[in-house]
Amino acid sequence: MNMKDKQIKSQTAILVIAASYIGPALKPNFDAPWEENELPLNTEGLVSEIMGQPMRRAGRFIKMVCCGGLSCLQKVSLGYLKGKKTGIFLATGLGNIDEILPFITEVFKHGGGFPSPNQFANSVSNAAAFVLARICEVTGTVLTISQEELSFESALWLAQDYLEKGEIELALVGACDIFTPTVEEYRERVSLTPDNSRAMPMGEGSSWLLLGRDSEKSIGDILAVDFGEKSVEQEKFSVDANIFNRTEELISAVFPNGKAATKKNRFLLPGFRVNKIDNDFWKKRGWQIDDYLSHCGIYSSASAFGIARALIKKSSSVFVHYNCQVSGRQVFVLGSTK
Numbered sequence: 001m002n003m004k005d006k007q008i009k010s011q012t013a014i015l016v017i018a019a020s021y022i023g024p025a026l027k028p029n030f031d032a033p034w035e036e037n038e039l040p041l042n043t044e045g046l047v048s049e050i051m052g053q054p055m056r057r058a059g060r061f062i063k064m065v066c067c068g069g070l071s072c073l074q075k076v077s078l079g080y081l082k083g084k085k086t087g088i089f090l091a092t093g094l095g096n097i098d099e100i101l102p103f104i105t106e107v108f109k110h111g112g113g114f115p116s117p118n119q120f121a122n123s124v125s126n127a128a129a130f131v132l133a134r135i136c137e138v139t140g141t142v143l144t145i146s147q148e149e150l151s152f153e154s155a156l157w158l159a160q161d162y163l164e165k166g167e168i169e170l171a172l173v174g175a176c177d178i179f180t181p182t183v184e185e186y187r188e189r190v191s192l193t194p195d196n197s198r199a200m201p202m203g204e205g206s207s208w209l210l211l212g213r214d215s216e217k218s219i220g221d222i223l224a225v226d227f228g229e230k231s232v233e234q235e236k237f238s239v240d241a242n243i244f245n246r247t248e249e250l251i252s253a254v255f256p257n258g259k260a261a262t263k264k265n266r267f268l269l270p271g272f273r274v275n276k277i278d279n280d281f282w283k284k285r286g287w288q289i290d291d292y293l294s295h296c297g298i299y300s301s302a303s304a305f306g307i308a309r310a311l312i313k314k315s316s317s318v319f320v321h322y323n324c325q326v327s328g329r330q331v332f333v334l335g336s337t338k
Contacts, residue, residue, distance in 0.1 A: 013254075014160050014211050015218040016335075017170070018075035020068065021207035021308040022046070023296035024179070028071045029312060034297050036201030040179040043067070050074070058131065061096040065128035065176045066135060068206025072172065072308075076210065076217065078136060084212075087141035087168040090129040091155035091175040093148050093300020094189055098180050128176070140168055149190075149273065150227075150323060151175060152304040153331045157225045159211055174208030175301030190300055191326050198275040203297020207304035209311070220311045220337035223254045228330040239274070240281040247320045250334045264318045264336065269306045271323035272298040290314070303333070311337055 022028050024039060026046040043063045047055055050067040058066075069088070073080070126144045133142045141162060147154040152175035159171035179202065180186055186202050211222065228246070247268070267290045270277050279289055292306035303323050310319045314337055321333040 013221040013223050014163055015213060015215060016209050016220045016222060016311055017080075017212050017214055017217050018072050018210040019208070019219065019308040019311040020072040020075065021205065021296075021305045021312070022064070022068050022071060023205045023305055024203040028067075029309075031295050031309075031313075033294050034201055034203055036183060036203075036297065039183070039202065039297075040181075040204065059096065059099040061098055061176065061178050062128045062131050064178055064204070064206040065090060065174070066132050068174055068176060068208050069132045069172055070135065072174070072208035072210055073136065081136055081138065081170065084169040085140050085167070086136070086138045086170040086172065087159065087162055088129050088133050088136070088138055088143070089141075089155040089159045089171060089173045090132070090144045091151035091173070091301055091304065092144065092146055093151050093177050094180070095144075095146060096128060097189070098178055101180070132172075136172070138172075148325060149271065149300050149303070150325055150329065150331050152301045152307075153225055153227070153323060153333055156209075156222065156333065157227070160222065160225065163211060163213075169212060171211040172208060173211060174206065175304035176206040177204055177299040177301045179204045179299075190298065192272075192298065196275075196326055197272050197298065198293070200272065200293050201297045203293075203299050203302065205296050205299060205302065205305045207301075207308040209304075209308060218338070220335055222333065222335050224250050224332070224334040226250055226332040226334070228332075238278075238281075239276050240278045243268070243274075243322050244282070244285060244287075246332060247322075247334075250320070250332060251318065254334060264316050265314065267310060267314055267317055267319040269303075269310060269319055269321040271303055271306075271321065273324040273326070274322060290319070307333060307335065311335065 026041050046067050047063050050070050055063050129142050129144050145155040155173050159173045162168045266287045268287050269290050296305040307321050318336045324330045
């Protein structure tokens with residue numbers, strides 16, 4: 001699903017009821033630095049920990065999606081969804097490519113191939129979201145959104161829209177992308193070059209937020225999802241100045257008197273396309289840099305990891321995640337924690 005060129009989603013704060021992040025170490029809410037040469041780890045330990053039993057006939061992508069979503073829901077219990085209109089919004093940049101490539105290879109090889117039913121079922125674009133919905137007994141909106149490295153932000157924007165219109169009461173919004181050998185091919189699929197991204201290890205992950213209206217259980221808020229047309233590098237100011245100026249505009253729009261925001265710590269979460277951040281520039285203006293990518297590596301939907309981690313780890317804070325597409329389109333996600 002492609003997003004229209006709608007700009008700011010900031011009229012109503014959306015409460016975050018729960019959050020969870022899983023990076024390439026395959027341990028929920030784990031923060032150790034990541035080494036690229038360990039990719040990919042076996043998912044069976046993660047499945048056993050989260051699901052309590054093996055997942056038969058499911059590929060690695062589906063296992064990661066389900067473990068990530070359930071890890072988030074375990075913060076409130078599966079029963080929390082019962083009786084509530086719930087939507088599932090799965091974001092992914094590359095999709096279930098680990099299953100799609102073997103399927104395509106089998107079908108299109110000389111003479112025609114005969115893929116197995118499991119290969120076909122695992123390759124369907126919405127299969128992972130469907131399996132998660134079945135486990136959670138969700139019968140409402142179930143969507144998979146793919147918008148390259150802006151996939152999670154697009155899913156977040158769409159979930160906010162459904163919640164604001166009252167079409168659902170809860171939204172389980174997450175993102176998953178998995179490693180596909182080799183590292184060189186993986187970098188090529190994400191379109192990484194020294195000019196458009198930082199030199200960091202590749203990674204993978206499945207990170208999720210549960211959004212709703214339950215203020216008693218909330219751990220924070222998503223205050224704005226702001227899509228922009230133009231890359232900051234095309235502007236007359238520096239990258240840092242452009243990101244800072246737009247960030248301050250968003251904060252002023254959400255906190256008109258400024259008092260609520262000034263009492264909180266401020267963190268900038270830069271996406272992997274941002275390779276020219278000046279730490280001193282931000283420090284002088286009262287901001288800290290949270291470079292979460294050292295814990296999860298680069299992958300298309302890594303922003304979900306950074307945002308979920310901030311909601312859990314950065315208490316009494318305002319944070320802004322900045323991301324930029326290869327094409328130049330940028331997006332800001334403004335959030336706050338209790």
